[in-house]
Structures are given as structure tokens and as C-alpha cells.
Amino acid sequence: MRGARKSYGAAEIIKGIDLDVEDREFVVFVGPSGCGKSTLLRMIAGLERITDGDLMIDGVRANDIDPSERGLAMVFQSYALYPHMSVAENLGFALKIAGVPVQERERKVKEAADVLQLAHLLDRRPKALSGGQRQRVAIGRAIVRNPKVFLFDEPLSNLDAALRVSMRLELMRLHEQLNATMIYVTHDQIEAMTMADKIVVLNGGSIEQVGSPLELYNRPANIFVAGFIGSPKMNLLKLKVASVGAEGVTVTLPGGQTLTVPVDADAVKAGDELLLGMRPEHLRVSPNGPFKGQAMLAERLGGLTILHVEITPELTLVVQAEGGDTTPLHSPIALDISPAVCHLFRPEGPALAPLHRA
Ligand code: ADP
Numbered sequence: 113m114r115g116a117r118k119s120y121g122a123a124e125i126i127k128g129i130d131l132d133v134e135d136r137e138f139v140v141f142v143g144p145s146g147c148g149k150s151t152l153l154r155m156i157a158g159l160e161r162i163t164d165g166d167l168m169i170d171g172v173r174a175n176d177i178d179p180s181e182r183g184l185a186m187v188f189q190s191y192a193l194y195p196h197m198s199v200a201e202n203l204g205f206a207l208k209i210a211g212v213p214v215q216e217r218e219r220k221v222k223e224a225a226d227v228l229q230l231a232h233l234l235d236r237r238p239k240a241l242s243g244g245q246r247q248r249v250a251i252g253r254a255i256v257r258n259p260k261v262f263l264f265d266e267p268l269s270n271l272d273a274a275l276r277v278s279m280r281l282e283l284m285r286l287h288e289q290l291n292a293t294m295i296y297v298t299h300d301q302i303e304a305m306t307m308a309d310k311i312v313v314l315n316g317g318s319i320e321q322v323g324s325p326l327e328l329y330n331r332p333a334n335i336f337v338a339g340f341i342g343s344p345k346m347n348l349l350k351l352k353v354a355s356v357g358a359e360g361v362t363v364t365l366p367g368g369q370t371l372t373v374p375v376d377a378d379a380v381k382a383g384d385e386l387l388l389g390m391r392p393e394h395l396r397v398s399p400n401g402p403f404k405g406q407a408m409l410a411e412r413l414g415g416l417t418i419l420h421v422e423i424t425p426e427l428t429l430v431v432q433a434e435g436g437d438t439t440p441l442h443s444p445i446a447l448d449i450s451p452a453v454c455h456l457f458r459p460e461g462p463a464l465a466p467l468h469r470a
Pocket residue numbers: 120125143144145146147148149150151152
């Protein structure tokens with residue numbers, strides 16, 4: 113996509129998207145509800161006209177190509193199965209309409225049913241299927257068409273938590289098996305992190321950042337991405353710059369101690385306000401740490417413990433500790449962190465670039 117825009121009347125919903133999706137990539141569009149994920153996917157599918165800019169598929173401008181001619185198949189959150197047809201008929205319907213001979217049709221339906229473990233359900237009607245089985249039929253309808261690109265719009269949102277996890281794995285397996293290009297929309301950053309080769313973080317109709325899951329996790333380009341990717345969320349606290357130098361930017365912490373973060377100090381000066389970002393899993397309870405406080409709550413999840421540590425009445429840091437953590441509640445403790453894994457952001461959003469040491 114190049115400079116792709118979408119307006120409804122005066123309201124611009126998609127505000128100029130430049131994006132490359134490579135052959136066979138699993139790309140996830142992620143962002144909060146209403147940010148334009150479905151609209152962008154529907155523009156690719158041809159279900160929404162592109163107001164301005166270009167959509168190229170295999171080097172050909174596709175803006176004006178009919179949806180049925182684009183070689184794409186879309187799977188929706190609402191499975192949209194035909195209730196009066198069996199699973200086999202649902203799977204084969206698009207091929208029947210396209211005039212595919214009966215034998216080839218049956219072969220393709222059988223193949224898709226095998227891939228999706230639906231072979232024993234081919235005679236059932238949708239109402240006699242579970243949610244996960246219905247979703248698999250919806251995916252199967254896309255598979256039989258052998259599309260160049262699969263488009264998924266929140267396909268797992270109607271499933272319960274356990275089924276979502278197993279369908280997530282099935283979709284990843286399917287991606288490997290079919291070796292297909294997939295574009296997948298979700299508001300769930302965990303789905304994005306676990307499934308994607310490439311994540312596109314959208315916010316208010318614009319791209320905030322594009323990268324692999326770990327690029328976004330390790331190097332969020334701005335406060336929005338920092339807060340959106342990772343669970344529990346990154347701790348963000350407003351601080352003042354004490355000094356700047358060749359080793360980075362030194363900030364003053366709530367207790368008065370300082371921390372020097374190895375980031376580019378260009379255009380930063382003492383007294384500036386910045387936000388310090390610290391992931392919960394990077395903070396550790398340690399007697400000489402620079403953050404003094406008290407753990408007020410402990411969420412014990414078995415494999416890990418989430419501590420809520422009050423530093424000041426206005427500032428609580430979330431710490432991810434081990435499952436067997438024995439930190440006492442309501443008594444003085446200290447938290448430490450390695451400066452190399454800290455992030456600094458300007459109040460208006462962008463991250464300060466890390467220093468590349470020789
Ligand atoms: P998401 O899928 O990220 O939740 P959508 O792409 O569905 O978001 O919607 C993005 C924005 O576009 C929303 O603010 C929505 O209200 C608006 N929108 C979607 N479709 C239309 C339409 N047909 N007319 C006007 N506004 C629309």
C-alpha cells in the first residue's frame with residue numbers, strides 16, 4: 113500500500129498507509145477498537161473503496177479490480193456459514209458457483225476438511241457444531257479457493273479463552289502447511305505477538321510502528337507501542353533529566369537517586385521532562401536498588417508473581433517476579449533494574465534512540 117487513505121464524507125478513517133506485505137508472510141494488524149483495522153483489511157479485500165493512494169498486489173494496481181478477481185479470501189469474526197447447508201456444502205459452495213467440476217470440488221473439500229480435522233463432520237449442519245468447529249469451517253471455505261492471500265478479521269473473538277489458544281496454534285500450523293500469505297486483524301496484542309512474522313501497530317488510522325514481535329518488544333518506537341505491546345504493561349514514569357553525556361541521559365528517580373540510560377542525548381538537556389519505561393519483568397527486588405517502596409499487593413499466578421510496589425502515593429510500579437517469590441507485603445523493599453533495558457520517551461511520544469556501543 114502506498115499513501116492509502118479512506119474517508120467517509122469529511123471523516124478520514126485511514127490516514128495514509130505505506131506498508132509492504134511480503135510473499136508468505138504472516139502479518140498482524142493490531143490496535144485498539146476503532147483504530148481502523150477492519151477498514152484497512154476491507155480496503156485490501158476490495159469491500160471498501162480506497163479514497164486515495166495505491167494498493168498493489170503482485171506489482172499490479174488493484175484499487176479498481178473486482179474483489180472476486182483479487183485472489184484473496186476473507187474470514188470474518190461472524191462465521192457467516194449457510195445454516196441450511198452441510199459442512200461439505202458450505203466448504204464447496206464457492207467452487208460450485210465458480211463452476212468447478214464435481215470431482216475436483218470433492219477432492220478440494222476433502223483436502224480442506226483433512227487439514228482442519230473436519231472430515232468426520234462433513235454431513236452436519238452448522239447448528240450442530242461447536243464454535244471452534246464453525247470457525248474451522250469458515251477457514252475451510254477460504255482454503256478451498258486456494259487464495260494468494262488469506263485475510264482474517266478477528267476470527268477468534270467469539271471463542272472462549274481455551275479454544276482461542278488452541279485455534280491460535282492451529283492457524284500457525286496452517287500457515288506453515290499452506291505456505292500462504294496471511295493478514296490477520298486483532299485487538300489482542302498476545303495474538304499479535306504469538307502469531308506474527310510482522311506486526312503493524314495501528315492507532316487512529318495511522319501506523320505507529322511495523323516490526324517483528326521482538327523488535328516491537330525490545331525497541332518500541334514510541335509510548336503508544338510501549339504501552340500496547342507486553343503484558344503486564346510497561347511501567348511509565350515522568351522524570352526530569354539531571355544531566356546528559358557520552359554515556360547517555362541521566363534522570364532523577366523519585367527517591368533522589370539517579371539512573372543513566374544509554375540513549376542518544378542529542379537535543380536533550382538538563383531539566384527536560386522525559387518518561388522512563390521499565391518492563392515489569394526487568395524490575396527485580398534487590399536490597400540496594402534505587403527505587404524504595406513497599407509491595408502492597410501480590411498476584412500469585414503459580415508460574416510467576418505480579419507485585420504492585422508503591423514507591424510514592426502517586427507511583428506504583430508493577431514487578432513480575434518468580435512464582436515462588438516470598439517478598440513480604442507492607443514492609444520496606446527496594447527495586448533494581450539494569451539501565452540497558454530501560455527506555456526513555458519524550459512526553460509527546462517518540463523514544464530516544466539507544467546508543468550503539470562499539
Ligand atoms: P477496528 O476494526 O479497528 O475496530 P474499524 O475499521 O471498524 O475499526 O473502524 C474505524 C473507524 O471507522 C471507526 O471510528 C468507525 O466508526 C468508522 N467507520 C467504519 N465504517 C464506517 C462507515 N461505513 N461510515 C462511517 N464511519 C465508519
